[in-house]
Amino acid sequence: MVLLAFVGSISYSCIVGYSLFYLFASFQSPLPWADCFSWWGADETCSRSPRDPLCNLIMDDGYFEIVNTTWLLANNKTCSNGSEIHIPHQGPSEQYWDKEVLRRSNSIDETGEIVWHLALCLLLTWLIIGAALSKGIKSSGKVVYFTAIFPYVVLTILLIRGLTLEGSLKGIEFYIGNQSDFSRLADAQVWKDAATQIFFSFSVGWGSLITLSSYNKFHNNCYRDTITVCVVNSATSVFAGFAIFSVLGHMAHIQDKSVSEVAQSGLGLAFIAYPEALAQLPWAPLWSALFFFMLITLGLDTQFATLETVITTLMDQFPSFLQSKRLYVTSGVCLLLYLVGLVCVTQAGIYWINLIDYFCTGWILVTVALLELIGISWIYGTVKFIKDIEMMIGRKNFLFWLWWRVCWLFISPCLLAAIIIWSLATIAPPIHGTVEYPVWATVLVWCMVTFCAMWIPIVAIVRVVQAEASSLWLKLSAACASAPDWGPYLEQHRGERYRNKSYSADAPIHIELLTEPEV
Secondary structure (H helix, E strand, C coil): CHHHHHHHHHHHHHHHHHHHHHHHHCCCCCCCCCCCCHHHCCCCCECCCCCCCEEEEECCCCCEEEECHHHHHHCCCCCCCCCEECCCCECHHHHHHHHHHHCCCCCCCCCCCECHHHHHHHHHHHHHHHHHHCCCHHHHHHHHHHHHHHHHHHHHHHHHHHHCCCCHHHHHHHHHCCCCCHHHHHCHHHHHHHHHHHHHHHCCCCCHHHHHHCCCCCCCCHHHHHHHHHHHHHHHHHHHHHHHHHHHHHHHHHHCCCHHHHCCCCHHHHHHHHHHHHCCCCCHHHHHHHHHHHHHHHHHHHHHHHHHHHHHHHHHHCHHHHCCCHHHHHHHHHHHHHHHHHHHHECCHHHHHHHHHHHHHHHHHHHHHHHHHHHHHHHHHHHHHHHHHHHHHCCCCHHHHHHHHHHHHHHHHHHHHHHHHHHHHCCCCCEECCEECCHHHHHHHHHHHHHHHCHHHHHHHHHHHHCCCCCHHHHHHHHHCCCCCCCCCCHHHCHHHHCCCCCCCCCCCCCCCCCCCCC
16 A cells, blocks of 8 residues: 555656646736647647648649638539548647647657656645645644635636536536436446546545544544545535536537537546636636646645655654654655656656556556455454444444445455456556557556555465464464454553453554554
């Protein structure tokens, strides 16, 4: 989980850096991506609307001549099949993203130079994260009060503004109406992306939940918090969809296109499609600044939790040496991640971000979540786990726990395994737009995936080998058993189940909840 959080932070911090750049660019009127301005490098293929194709027409004298659509209509001519010449076209927001922001090279093979305005934005991102985490949960917890609430304010403003725009219902219809493309549900990649998004938004599998929960009071109602977070998160996603697609519907209306033609996924939605739509609104700089400031606060929230996982793990692993050096640990981790992340702000940086997101934060996250579930349900045992939870939140009835046991033991593992197997069976070579990745890049990223995931079986094998028992089965049983000092940290919370067990003196002093089971 720590390696996964480390790798995920590299790419995600760059996305926050992109948002910072767009935020600074929003304080201009007109917005720089509102039209094909030469000062940022727009070329002859840039146009706000697609250009009519030309025609390689055979004239009466037998010669070929290239003519435009206007000439054909004026002379009552038609262009025969195969004679059309389509002119390359890029919208201003797309070309601004490629040429000015990313300064994108032609492939991952062409690393090019460091894009210094992105490197500076990335540096500012890590300075903000480092400052917020410098004093641990005391400082980051206060910052989160703002960064968690402000996006709801912006989403509400954008939704109200979006619904007042002409054509907004066209976007809503595409979002939840009869124009929705439900055939995409047959695509394994969609299910893997959905699972990854759920785990990402809930911080499941990253270690963030375990890290932050260790700061809770022992009798905190974790079940109530879980249900609340799940409901609020899902409702927020639906709410944000209305805000996004109402504006995209307006964009499709004024361009006389279908919503599917203007809507994009991933980074394209955040940095091409939506900025293009915002540029066509009155007071465009205001809406753009609000939107990108919202993206920054969302990104920082995620980075706070992810980095806290890495920092807390290091401090818990070496408590006697690092416990009093929180500031130095935080600064060192942020500096290291910034230096590693510089490869993602080169001219080939977007290819690396796409590759990391496609493999590392997708495949590993779902795999780690499945192994965690197996470790808790099948090795530690759901009965023990339920009793541990009841120590904190009180006893629940049999039907309550029957449902969760079925989920933990069968439903969730089967669904995750099916997603992984289905995705592997239908896997396709990664691409970025129309650019294919070379073989060496695909091999390298699979090595990264293997490096992050291989420690789970390695540590399991080492624990089995080190177990003191006479046979392999007994060694396996001993390795799967809880540690002798397993249980709540404070004596008054240990109850009868853990009363006779002593907790290690080297245990992290902040932990009050149950620690992770050793597998």
